[in-house]
Amino acid sequence: MESRMHPQQGFRSCIGIISLGKSYTQERLEAACSRALAIGSPSYKSIRAILEKGLDRLPPQKEGPQQTSFITHSNIRGREYYQSNEEGEKTYADSSNN
Template identity: 40%
Template sequence: MKQFQARVIKNGHVNLGPDKHYYSVPYRYIGKRVKLLYSRTTVEIYSNYERIALHKRNKNPYGYTTDKEHMASTHRFKSDWTPDMFLDWAASIHEDVRLYILQILERKQHPEQAYKSCLGVLGFAKKAGNERLTVACQRALSYGVYNYKTIQTILENKMDNYEESLFANELPMPDHGNIRGEDYYK
């Protein structure tokens, strides 16, 4: 058996460094340091010499092995979240919101890692309204940037109210003696 020390992260999992795989532990150990003993086939997790979890070893990098019993009852509902749930919710607002949520989900190796971001984006429908969220998603889609922070920035700065013509038409270069212009470089 080999050993590895780690801290339990906020989602109730601990990372086995050599495999880069995450294993669940009971939620009450969040934030605590634990010892992982692992063999070719199993991973045992200990806190103060007491075994708190036993999992079959999985070498899938950045994957998650989760025992539902380890999750706090208040957080178990999250395990019922699915990509389809978020996509259906987004589609009920507007097709462009659904496209944006789809992009967020597709950019994560595991859709579960994107759920918090999806929840945040869709929560703006309540705060800012469906119409503003739709325009913000359309703008963010045109930027090709897919995350919660982008939508938050667009809405906070009221960029969803900007006229599209401001972005579509470039202003001509001013005529000035210190500006060489495009012909200078040919």
């Protein structure tokens, strides 16, 4: 409700979340709400989707940085290819193209 300009706008979302308790158990609803808070999306739509997809039954995701794998390809030159000289001009490792 705090994310709305007027608190009254959040009442319908709250009522909708509470009404999900008619279709799902209190434990599942609590787990879905906890998961929605953890991912930063505590909205009726998110909580309903979590319940519908059964994500509330899965263990919580581990927090921490995700490793990004970089693509290795012959067309990707990398930072070694581009070198700057003292004047800030770009010099290229393969000078035959200049």
